[in-house]
Amino acid sequence: MTQPDSFYVTTPIYYVNDAPHIGHAYTTIACDVLARFKRLEGAEVKFLTGTDEHGQKVDKAAKAANIDPQSFTDNVSMHFRNLVNTGDNLLNVTNDDFIRTTEPRHKEAAQAIWQRMKDNGHIYLDSYAGWYSVRDEAYYAESELIDGKAPTGADVEWVEEESYFFDLSQWQDKLLEFYDANPDFVIPKERFNEVKSFVRGGKDYVQGALKDLSISRTTFNWGVPVPGDEKHVMYVWVDALTNYLTATGFPDTDSPSYQQFWPNTTHIVGKDILRFHAVYWPAFLMAADLPLPQKVVAHGWWTIEGEKMSKSLGNVVSPQELVDNFGLDQVRYFLMRQVPFGSDGNFSKANMVSTINADLANNIGNLAQRTLSMIYKQCEGSIPTNTPLTAADIKLLELARVTSNSTNARNRINELIQYCAFDQIIKDIVAIGSAANEYIDEQAPWALKKTNTDRMNVVLYTLAEVVRCIAIMLQPFTPEASKKLLDQLAIPDDQRLFEHLTEHYALTPGTPIEKPQGVFPRMDEALAGDIKNAS
Ligand code: ME8
Numbered sequence: 001m002t003q004p005d006s007f008y009v010t011t012p013i014y015y016v017n018d019a020p021h022i023g024h025a026y027t028t029i030a031c032d033v034l035a036r037f038k039r040l041e042g043a044e045v046k047f048l049t050g051t052d053e054h055g056q057k058v059d060k061a062a063k064a065a066n067i068d069p070q071s072f073t074d075n076v077s078m079h080f081r082n083l084v085n086t087g088d089n090l091l092n093v094t095n096d097d098f099i100r101t102t103e104p105r106h107k108e109a110a111q112a113i114w115q116r117m118k119d120n121g122h123i124y125l126d127s128y129a130g131w132y133s134v135r136d137e138a139y140y141a142e143s144e145l146i147d148g149k150a151p152t153g154a155d156v157e158w159v160e161e162e163s164y165f166f167d168l169s170q171w172q173d174k175l176l177e178f179y180d181a182n183p184d185f186v187i188p189k190e191r192f193n194e195v196k197s198f199v200r201g202g203k204d205y206v207q208g209a210l211k212d213l214s215i216s217r218t219t220f221n222w223g224v225p226v227p228g229d230e231k232h233v234m235y236v237w238v239d240a241l242t243n244y245l246t247a248t249g250f251p252d253t254d255s256p257s258y259q260q261f262w263p264n265t266t267h268i269v270g271k272d273i274l275r276f277h278a279v280y281w282p283a284f285l286m287a288a289d290l291p292l293p294q295k296v297v298a299h300g301w302w303t304i305e306g307e308k309m310s311k312s313l314g315n316v317v318s319p320q321e322l323v324d325n326f327g328l329d330q331v332r333y334f335l336m337r338q339v340p341f342g343s344d345g346n347f348s349k350a351n352m353v354s355t356i357n358a359d360l361a362n363n364i365g366n367l368a369q370r371t372l373s374m375i376y377k378q379c380e381g382s383i384p385t386n387t388p389l390t391a392a393d394i395k396l397l398e399l400a401r402v403t404s405n406s407t408n409a410r411n412r413i414n415e416l417i418q419y420c421a422f423d424q425i426i427k428d429i430v431a432i433g434s435a436a437n438e439y440i441d442e443q444a445p446w447a448l449k450k451t452n453t454d455r456m457n458v459v460l461y462t463l464a465e466v467v468r469c470i471a472i473m474l475q476p477f478t479p480e481a482s483k484k485l486l487d488q489l490a491i492p493d494d495q496r497l498f499e500h501l502t503e504h505y506a507l508t509p510g511t512p513i514e515k516p517q518g519v520f521p522r523m524d525e526a527l528a529g530d531i532k533n534a535s
Contacts, residue, residue, distance in 0.1 A: 055236030365520030
């Protein structure tokens with residue numbers, strides 16, 4: 001037997017200065033979809049999410065709320081925990097762990113990586129004088145400021161203090177060599193080009209383009225103490241990035257989880273924090289003599305009804321509002337379908353309703369409901385016979401297993417998933433649904449009922465088989481509805497993997513099916529509610 005692949009996928013850990021919103025839900029759902037795909041491929045998966053609880057931004061938020069930072073983070077972290085399966089699981093997420101950077105296991109790991117970098121001669125004490133943005137938790141050079149603000153629009157403040165530095169300037173060539181040797185390290189390619197350009201110092205190579213990085217603070221104490229010099233706390237990004245290692249058992253590099261998963265790591269992040277993950281993080285890891293992740297995938301940014309999401313505009317969309325208004329599977333589906341992963345997206349209620357109705361209600365839901373209810377009523381509630389198949393039946397069955405580029409569906413999905421091309425996978429699945437709806441109209445099983453029941457049986461068998469394939473492929477996106485469809489078809493739990501897609505005639509004639517129930521109701525625009533104004 002071959003060893004199953006191991007796969008480790010992480011969301012960024014979320015700042016606990018404020019409650020979760022649609023952007024956090026998007027990253028979390030994308031990781032969940034990827035984790036579920038890998039499991040369906042037969043891989044052993046570890047999926048991590050959690051909260052980033054230290055640093056000045058969280059400290060300030062706690063002070064503003066007049067609550068000590070530990071109680072403050074306990075409370076806000078719980079809202080993030082409740083999105084996933086270590087809490088209420090609002091988003092139906094299959095994470096294996098939820099890390100909080102205030103946990104002792106993490107403090108130990110953060111201090112261990114610091115010590116390794118220090119022992120290897122990459123950390124030195126000096127003093128920092130420059131600009132800092134608390135909102136971005138990032139340092140900016142004078143030359144980067146635009147009208148006295150950070151390039152992100154965030155306010156900056158002048159900071160002068162004793163600080164430990166990481167010798168980032170020494171890693172320029174090593175990083176560029178690493179990028180050359182790993183052409184898929186950052187996805188999408190355009191973002192990788194931006195990263196390389198930053199490290200090269202612009203378009204052409206500029207020696208010394210990377211500046212050493214201040215990695216400790218003394219003016220507040222909400223952080224992990226620097227080993228051996230406790231008046232300093234670590235710069236929150238050194239602490240935060242290390243969370244990915246902590247959850248594998250680091251600093252115990254002999255732990256089975258570290259051994260199995262750390263070399264097989266994919267980080268999914270928003271484009272705003274790509275530099276931290278694709279430049280600083282690999283440099284820290286090289287400095288600590290630790291292996292680098294395999295891949296960093298950067299996704300785009302969501303606007304709401306065409307506007308930037310912000311508290312002051314009052315248009316922040318919470319995951320709870322989304323789920324309450326549109327349904328959980330529908331939200332998961334829409335977010336993955338709406339934009340190619342990596343591109344920016346716009347959330348609009350009108351788009352959401354039209355996508356749900358076109359793809360899920362009218363196409364796939366309608367196909368499943370028409371097929372299953374006819375089988376239930378006309379075939380004595382069990383899977384009908386499948387012989388003899390005609391050329392039209394075989395063509396449709398092949399399409400359900402073989403998608404547009406003429407490779408087997410399993411291979412095609414595997415290829416697309418390397419690039420997190422979730423929207424493309426969805427489009428392939430929807431195309432199968434459209435073809436099956438055309439087939440049902442052409443074959444008109446409701447007419448065959450009176451003229452040729454043998455042929456009606458074969459047509460319904462063919463359609464049920466297509467519904468089975470669609471339901472298997474949709475599982476990562478719409479896990480609840482897919483489960484209901486596969487349950488209705490009486491597919492055993494252990495026969496819902498991608499390897500079962502390519503099995504011909506997986507449905508056994510004579511198997512009783514459950515009374516069908518619609519899984520994707522049509523949305524009434526008026527009922528969707530104006531989520532922009534929902535309280
Ligand atoms: O950056 N659209 O945490 P964070 C899409 N703690 N995604 C969005 C978004 C939007 N409008 N707004 C936020 C941090 N996000 C650090 C990470 S990792 C070691 C430390 C997403 O809570 C985006 O993916 O500010 C961003 O990367 C993530 O939320 C976390 O944001």
